[in-house]
Amino acid sequence: MPTLYFLMSGLFIVMAVIAALDASLTSLNLLPWFNGLRWLRVHLITLGAMTETIFGVLPLLVAIRHGRPRPAFRWDIWLALNAGLLTLLVGIPIVNEALIVAGGTLVFSAAVLLIDQLRRMGPTVGAEHAASPERHGRRFYIAGLSFFLLGILIGTGLWFGWSDWLRIAVPLEAHIHANSWGLMSLVFAGLIVDTYAMWAGRPLAWPRSVTPIFWLTVFGALGLVLGPWLQSLYFTVPGLILHQTATLWLMLNMLRPLILPPSGSWRGARALEPGIWHVITSYFWISAPVIVAPLILLGVRGVPGVTIEQNAPQALIYGWVFQFGFALLPYFFRRAFLPDEPARLGGNWFSLVAANLGGVFLWASIFVESLYGPFHGIAYALWGAAAVPVTVELWRIITRGLARLDAVGGPAATD
Numbered sequence: 001m002p003t004l005y006f007l008m009s010g011l012f013i014v015m016a017v018i019a020a021l022d023a024s025l026t027s028l029n030l031l032p033w034f035n036g037l038r039w040l041r042v043h044l045i046t047l048g049a050m051t052e053t054i055f056g057v058l059p060l061l062v063a064i065r066h067g068r069p070r071p072a073f074r075w076d077i078w079l080a081l082n083a084g085l086l087t088l089l090v091g092i093p094i095v096n097e098a099l100i101v102a103g104g105t106l107v108f109s110a111a112v113l114l115i116d117q118l119r120r121m122g123p124t125v126g127a128e129h130a131a132s133p134e135r136h137g138r139r140f141y142i143a144g145l146s147f148f149l150l151g152i153l154i155g156t157g158l159w160f161g162w163s164d165w166l167r168i169a170v171p172l173e174a175h176i177h178a179n180s181w182g183l184m185s186l187v188f189a190g191l192i193v194d195t196y197a198m199w200a201g202r203p204l205a206w207p208r209s210v211t212p213i214f215w216l217t218v219f220g221a222l223g224l225v226l227g228p229w230l231q232s233l234y235f236t237v238p239g240l241i242l243h244q245t246a247t248l249w250l251m252l253n254m255l256r257p258l259i260l261p262p263s264g265s266w267r268g269a270r271a272l273e274p275g276i277w278h279v280i281t282s283y284f285w286i287s288a289p290v291i292v293a294p295l296i297l298l299g300v301r302g303v304p305g306v307t308i309e310q311n312a313p314q315a316l317i318y319g320w321v322f323q324f325g326f327a328l329l330p331y332f333f334r335r336a337f338l339p340d341e342p343a344r345l346g347g348n349w350f351s352l353v354a355a356n357l358g359g360v361f362l363w364a365s366i367f368v369e370s371l372y373g374p375f376h377g378i379a380y381a382l383w384g385a386a387a388v389p390v391t392v393e394l395w396r397i398i399t400r401g402l403a404r405l406d407a408v409g410g411p412a413a414t415d
């Protein structure tokens with residue numbers, strides 16, 4: 001049944017590829033601009049592809065890591081999430097308040113129900129010691145989903161003055177920060193903690209660092225949400241430092257065993273897989289805004305602050321969130337649809353190069369003003385192209401998985 005989430009995720013990825021190509025063609029002046037597509041482009045990836053998969057895998061992963069039986073499929077959560085997403089997909093582009101509030105409330109309810117489900121799935125008494133539960137992803141997921149609640153609340157009321165009574169100074173930024181630095185960062189870190197050993201074939205370098213990484217990310221994200229909320233650098237700057245420290249530590253945890261395998265011998269075949277490099281290079285694009293942020297804050301000449309603020313969120317989502325998905329989505333799809341085959345990360349060398357070149361062109365479009373349109377168009381074309389092999393890979397996994405289910409179910413009835 002969790003496959004239902006994956007099917008929805010696959011559907012949204014196809015739509016996300018179409019939206020990326022649309023962005024490319026409109027930037028190159030080959031298509032007219034459609035109102036509302038900007039929102040769709042980001043949210044088809046964040047809410048559509050990623051949230052669907054996250055909701056599908058988290059209960060299963062927590063059950064496996066805590067030695068619990070496979071949890072029953074929660075139709076209530078699936079229905080609330082998907083009805084909410086579809087309502088938002090219709091409501092936001094036409095800015096219809098009733099639809100947006102209904103959609104936001106449904107997604108909020110789905111997130112509350114999932115948090116409650118994960119909260120109840122703590123380690124079983126016997127397994128508690130052996131499995132070192134403090135080194136698992138469950139608390140990353142619960143904390144990440146709690147930031148999601150905040151992100152949904154701010155996002156749903158963004159155009160209806162809710163930020164006035166919530167006293168949020170810069171609501172769009174607070175929304176983006178709660179969802180990216182909070183939800184996505186924490187959930188992705190939890191997924192790495194829970195699955196790295198399986199796809200990299202070796203453990204993280206310093207398993208005991210998982211707890212400090214968790215707290216650094218939580219407090220970092222809190223500072224990054226409170227910063228725009230109260231418009232105070234006293235929260236943003238420490239938040240950024242804590243969050244970046246956690247990210248760097250997590251990266252080193254992944255990189256060290258790949259470069260220096262635990263046994264001392266080079267067993268690096270897996271380390272050379274493009275999927276692993278998709279995961280690692282994706283994190284460069286979460287750090288890119290951090291690298292230029294001080295230049296904007298100091299008002300350095302030639303640094304186009306406004307253009308960066310307008311484009312950085314999209315670069316973050318395509319470069320980091322989408323690219324992380326290129327590797328992890330096929331991995332989870334394989335485990336769900338083809339459980340008898342060894343699961344590996346997705347993507348290939350082409351998607352790796354295209355996804356990262358897309359980020360380079362997007363940032364180049366910001367700094368080379370005279371070539372803004374063409375570079376912007378090339379960036380989205382590259383991101384769209386990078387997603388194609390991954391989409392085909394997902395499609396093949398789904399069709400093979402469904403064929404397998406058909407075979408298990410025996411010959412179809414004839415009339």
Ligand code: HEM
Pocket residue numbers: 038039042043046047088092103104107108151152155156158159172175176179180183184310313314317
């Ligand atoms: C129910 C959930 C959500 C709602 C109701 C929502 C709503 C919104 C709204 C109304 C905007 C403003 C669009 C504009 O100014 O044109 C926005 C922007 C944005 N949201 Fe969300 N959002 C949700 C979830 C998420 C998630 C999970 C993420 C993940 C990171 C996210 C990331 C963003 C980003 C990056 C932008 C800025 C887009 C840009 O400037 O191009 N949102 N959202």
